[in-house]
Amino acid sequence: MGNHRGNIVLVGVLDQPGSTNLYMAKAFEKAGFNVIPVNYRTIMEKYGPNTLNHLLFKLSKDNPKLMLYSKFNGIDSMVIGRCSQNDIVKSWFWFMDGINTLSKVPECIQHAQLATFSSFTGLGVLNYVKKKIGTAEGMFHIMEGIDQVVYRPTIVIPEFQCDIAFIGSSNQERLHYLKVLVDAGYNVKAYGQGFNEEIHGHQFNMVCSGAKAMLALSAEYDTQEYFSDRVFRYGACGSFVFHKHAPGLDKYFTHQQDLVYFSDEESLLQVMDYYIKQDKAEERQAISKNILDKVVNTHTWDNVIKQICSIAKI
């Protein structure tokens, strides 16, 4: 893996297993860049904001090809402007949450304003920021990717076998849907913060392969074209996915072709009855093959990084 294309300073979370930034970093390295990780939350906690600011400034003095700030919440935007050294060093603000989260971290809107480029994984989030700032210059809608070496179909392990599984953190809505499924008599498994255990890497694949279907629930449904990258991960594992419908999702995945949408408890139980209880294994397999092909051919980190490099001209 050469690093002839120069340095990328990636400011994010690169010291936690399963962090999205890790796969982003891997794709940058695969594309020939040398990635310098800056774990801003850890550094803030360990040394405080001044050290973080000075560290970033010091790194900017080495003239990296790009300084990419992922979320970067709780940090004064001023540091982004300062490190850009009057646009000598290109900066990219990367935001992968929905509007509800964004409204709780208003500094991120200022980050977008001060960075040379910024991107949002939800189209609705991009539009919201554009409206707030009053300009669309240097701002893009770029979805997350998946790492197809990490997320992929695997063998079925008995302990992970179930009718339907969910991976993600617990919240009221998710608990509600899971309870509806349990009450209907299905064998349900849930993993993640607030459930049995958090799973990363290949365990994720084993869960996906063990379940007849995976349940996908977004964090918010009123944002246009915003959904969790988990659906990509499920897809890359060749899972058969039930996804609660969200606006704009059809643009990426066709109902009953790539996955199956539901809108409420009743429709979830209906599709569960058809595909799981009536055991339509062949139909499930055909649909999961489609999403697998779509995800690994389109929504990969390699493609995302290509897009970033092309926009930033690096």
Added chain:
Amino acid sequence: MKFEDVDTVFFGPMAGELGWACSRWHAWCRYRRFMEFTNCRSMAVDYDWRYPLYADFIDEFIPLPKWFTDLGLEQDCYEAVLPEAPAGGMMPQDMYTELLNYCKQHYNVGTTWTIRPPRGCNFIIQERAKQMWKPLTPSPQAEDYVNSLLAGTTRELVIVSARARSRADNRNIPEQVWETVVNGLTTHFQVAITGTKHSSSLVTKVGRDIINLIPRTGVDGLDVLIALMHRARMSVTSQSGPTLISLLCETPSYIVGHEAKRHSKDENFLNTPTMFREAPYHVYAGVNPEIMLSDINAFYNGLREAEGVVDMAYRDCQTKDKSVMHSLVHEGINLYNISAEQMRQEIIYGKPQG
């Protein structure tokens, strides 16, 4: 005028104190420029030498007219007042009107949104308005000038700004105290004395390892001060305009004064490292130069230590943290919990249905 007809935003006229321009006015203008008038052309009126405060967000800077600056008014909060006017006074109304007329000559009244500074001693901006801060940066010309000034020295630079204003003169530290401090500093540092002839001590101070910039006057004075601040290890000031400039240049600042919280925290918008020495019983004449020198030494050592932490974090990013990142990526790929037999059975494309 409808808001959608606005094509220009006009800030000013600002004729008040440098400190008020620095800590209140310009950051509010920047915020409004970037957050509310993004697509508009922007203009500002202020003293010609204050252009660097606006450089990053103003399209056209207009200096206050000569007839106005020739009046020799003194600055007080947001105002320019007649000499000897009591504290908290305002600009005579006829002058203010004339100044507004001067401003109007520069913009189209039908399409320009004007934003005036608050009047008098007014705290409305920092109490109620949003501000946007950015470190002050010098022009390349000022940088070149400072580089040429410092070409012959390898010593670290300390900037001394010794306030000696006729207004609130009880806040002036005696000149002999400054003399002792500067002499003490020159044993280790290159010292640059900055300020203006009419508001500073040490106007004629010269010596080995001292650069006295006070005789240098003109429109680029602030620009040069900013360039110097960017080169300096620290500044030594006594709670005045240059203190705020130092804080806005993120230059570590040793400050003597009577409002520690204000300068170290409340108006230290960029969290610049500071050390504050309270004047004993708020009597500036009672400041001891030996204590100042001892403080400066401790501050210097603290800064070195903090720099050491940044250096360590810098090295960690490129070594330890990078290796953690690689191992976590590898862990993601690692087929843990799977036996060799199971690995052989792995199906990469097309999973078996359970």
